[in-house]
Amino acid sequence: MDARLSRRALLAGASGGAALALVGTGAVGGVGIARAQAGSDAEILTRALTLEQVVIASYGAALRDGPGEPRLHTLLRRLRRQEREHADVLASELDTLGVRAPAVPGDDAALARARAAQGLRHPLDQIVTASDVARFAVELENAQITLYLEAVRELGAPRLLTLAAQIMAAEGQHATVLRGLLSELPEIVVPSPFETGDAAIP
Amino acid sequence: MPAAGLLAAGCGGNGDDGDGFATTPPGRLPAGGGDDADVDLLNGALAAEHRLVAAYLSGLPLLEGRALADGELFLSHERAHVRRLRELVGSAGGTPVGPRPSYDFGLPGNGRDILRSLESLEQQTIAVYLQVVPRVADPLLRATIASIAACEAEHASCLLERLGRWPLPTAFVTGGS
Numbered sequence: 001m002d003a004r005l006s007r008r009a010l011l012a013g014a015s016g017g018a019a020l021a022l023v024g025t026g027a028v029g030g031v032g033i034a035r036a037q038a039g040s041d042a043e044i045l046t047r048a049l050t051l052e053q054v055v056i057a058s059y060g061a062a063l064r065d066g067p068g069e070p071r072l073h074t075l076l077r078r079l080r081r082q083e084r085e086h087a088d089v090l091a092s093e094l095d096t097l098g099v100r101a102p103a104v105p106g107d108d109a110a111l112a113r114a115r116a117a118q119g120l121r122h123p124l125d126q127i128v129t130a131s132d133v134a135r136f137a138v139e140l141e142n143a144q145i146t147l148y149l150e151a152v153r154e155l156g157a158p159r160l161l162t163l164a165a166q167i168m169a170a171e172g173q174h175a176t177v178l179r180g181l182l183s184e185l186p187e188i189v190v191p192s193p194f195e196t197g198d199a200a201i202p
Numbered sequence: 203m204p205a206a207g208l209l210a211a212g213c214g215g216n217g218d219d220g221d222g223f224a225t226t227p228p229g230r231l232p233a234g235g236g237d238d239a240d241v242d243l244l245n246g247a248l249a250a251e252h253r254l255v256a257a258y259l260s261g262l263p264l265l266e267g268r269a270l271a272d273g274e275l276f277l278s279h280e281r282a283h284v285r286r287l288r289e290l291v292g293s294a295g296g297t298p299v300g301p302r303p304s305y306d307f308g309l310p311g312n313g314r315d316i317l318r319s320l321e322s323l324e325q326q327t328i329a330v331y332l333q334v335v336p337r338v339a340d341p342l343l344r345a346t347i348a349s350i351a352a353c354e355a356e357h358a359s360c361l362l363e364r365l366g367r368w369p370l371p372t373a374f375v376t377g378g379s
Contacts, residue, residue, distance in 0.1 A: 082370065082372075082373035085373035085374070086373060148348075152341075152348040153344060153345045159336070161335050161336040161344065162332055162336050164348070165347075165348040166375050167373075168352050169328065169348075169351050169352045169355035170355070170370075170372070171352075172356050173356055174370065176356040176359050176369070177363075177369050177370060180360075184268065186268075186275040187275055190275065190276070190360060192279075193278070193279035193280075193282035193353050194286075195349050
């Protein structure tokens with residue numbers, strides 16, 4: 001029997017609530033392990049979607065409050081659109097697992113709290129110049145790369161592993177383009193042969 | 203360097219001493235599921251990296267300015283990937299595959315052709331890594347593979363930009379797979 005297919009069948013049969021409830025219960029046997037992994041996957045996807053939503057809202061703040069340079073705006077809109085695509089797919093995967101998507105930050109105060117909870121330090125009121133915006137955005141992308149790297153370690157479902165790696169690579173591309181706004185030196189733009197999200201912000 | 207040299211670009215200079223033939227061609231990977239399978243998967247990725255090293259070595263003489271600076275840096279990254287993958291294969295009890303004696307990269311006539319070829323090869327290598335990720339059993343190994351795939355995606359972005367194309371073509375990097 002194809003282990004992956006049987007696992008998918010188990011996941012399809014497990015409600016999200018039941019799967020989450022089994023996390024940490026020490027359930028034994030194949031079904032229990034599969035459900036526990038589905039619950040763990042749901043937690044990881046929820047973390048990823050929460051951060052994606054913070055990033056989307058942060059790009060919105062940068063578009064609203066940052067400098068009105070057309071080329072920068074074009075880039076920020078493209079970045080935000082791609083983050084929304086990530087969020088849509090993550091929400092769909094969570095829905096498949098029977099888990100509700102986390103709430104979107106509703107206003108600037110909620111966004112500031114959510115950013116603090118994610119460890120994002122760049123102040124929302126200090127995105128005045130194009131360089132400010134680029135640094136602000138690199139911090140966002142680095143945080144996402146770090147999170148998706150964790151996801152690649154921790155997720156169980158093969159298709160979710162692929163999804164996490166695909167999004168992580170896209171966030172790496174975002175960070176690269178943003179670092180390119182801050183420097184022409186290739187070793188700054190692509191600072192390491194191993195992207196882990198911990199490169200210094202130029 | 204004559205463009206014809208790219209027809210049979212040797213892959214020397216990276217310290218490899220294998221027999222020169224990858225047992226698993228890039229893009230065709232075995233199923234995963236255990237340590238032995240991980241070795242085969244890593245060797246598939248290593249074969250793809252050897253090809254990229256050869257491509258950068260062959261292409262650098264036709265690049266200039268910022269494209270050349272990018273190419274030199276990216277070659278150093280590919281060599282770092284080769285070193286890491288060789289270590290990983292070795293530590294898993296396997297034998298790292300070596301580079302082929304030659305690779306056919308066609309007949310690029312100028313730097314722009316080289317950039318297009320390199321971008322295409324980067325995409326193909328990304329596709330290999332994305333096939334490897336869900337098949338590798340070891341979580342830390344998966345993370346290493348994903349971090350390399352992301353680096354290749356960053357290279358591809360830079361190469362697209364040098365070609366005057368949009369560097370962020372899709373929200374999900376697939377390597378065209």
